[in-house]
Amino acid sequence: MGKIHEKYLRMDKMPHIWCAGCGNGIIMGAFINAIDRLGYDKDEVAAVSGIGCSGRITGYMDFNTIHTTHGRALAFATGIKLAKPRLKVFVFMGDGDAVAIGGNHLIHACRRNLDMTAVIFNNHIYGMTGGQFSPTTFKNKNATTAPYGTTDPDFDIAQLCIGAGATYVARGTSYHARLLTDLIVKGAEHPGFSIIEVITHCPVNFGRRNNFESPAQMLLWQKEHGVAARKAKTMPLEDMEGKFTIGELYRSTEIPEYLEEYGRVIQAANEEKKQ
Template structure:
């Protein structure tokens, strides 16, 4: 336990409920390091989460925290940001939240480009309900609802978000904990909607059914399959098969939603607005 944990976590709520070796604890640690680097006051941070293992993160962090309904964290966060743009708003979602039940909110948040940083804990499984496959579970993996292996194809969340018009998309893993902190910082500083997908591991409900004996084995898999953006272009296509790129994948300027609406208010109040 470092001083940083004591500063940003609700110490009386620890130990957390996550299983031994779970990636969620690593990501939370990387996140509070990012807040420290950003120098944000705890009072000005709003953390919003959905439902599932990842959703529990808001209970442990000493910010303004909102643990919402399954898949809906983004829309609650959107209301918060619109109503109080001074707040630094972070959203925490699992792959069930972001890619399944709340997929519509994810793509529309990308389109809208509101200044929120969304962090997706992608562990490729529904952990809390006991290991059902999710829209990001790879093909031919085992899950409690896929006892013979999955036949469903999986989503690539990064490409989904880029396709939906996101202005900042990055990906990393729970193994690359330092890089995660850097990406959280970059995402927060980006003016607009920033998505950071964290490839993480669920040792109990994914690992055990899919030939990973230990949490460390899963982290090693992440290390071996992640290719940094700088290298990705130099790696031959056939070698990228089954691997994924980590780092900043898109970063572009796009009008930010709250600023645009504030501009509209100004125009309307001056009586300059054009009406049909």
């Protein structure tokens, strides 16, 4: 392990329990690189996670951490940010956690535009519980609950968040680890609600049922199917079939940040008390 890992990880909890080749470790590495680049003190960072394989991340990182209930990570994080605005709040959720169980929390967090950064680990499956299909499992892919392939169309998390009002939306992959670090840094610096969807891989519960022979093959799939957003604009639509865009997808500074708006409520209440 490098010095950076020893600085930001809880070394007594290593090695982590994620499976061999799991993308979650790569994302955790990219995240601590981002924190290091941002220069945040460990005590000013709050990391909040939900339930699932991704939820384990808060146990491994040495910040102010909380491992919350299923789908409710954003609700806990909202409370933390409102109570202690000086904290840099990061939220970690899986695809099931963010868009199924916590789908409502996600869209309303996007709508409020509170200054937090959410990282969604999208591995297209419920990995921890044994490989049931999730809202982001691609159509016709196999899962334990879809042995003949899923019939449901999949959710596009990034587009969902843009629609719900998030002011910074980006998509990365676990293969493009350097890009992911850049996106997390930009998301953290953005004053408002930032979403970084990370396309990652579950070699055990998704890969083995869908003809991926190794974790490396799944990373290669990400490399071949992730198209830089800038390049995608110039590509014909048929070439984008089955592919996805990566990079910064949306940014807006026009919508006011929630703490600023809420500050006006606090001010009005204080003035009323004085009278």
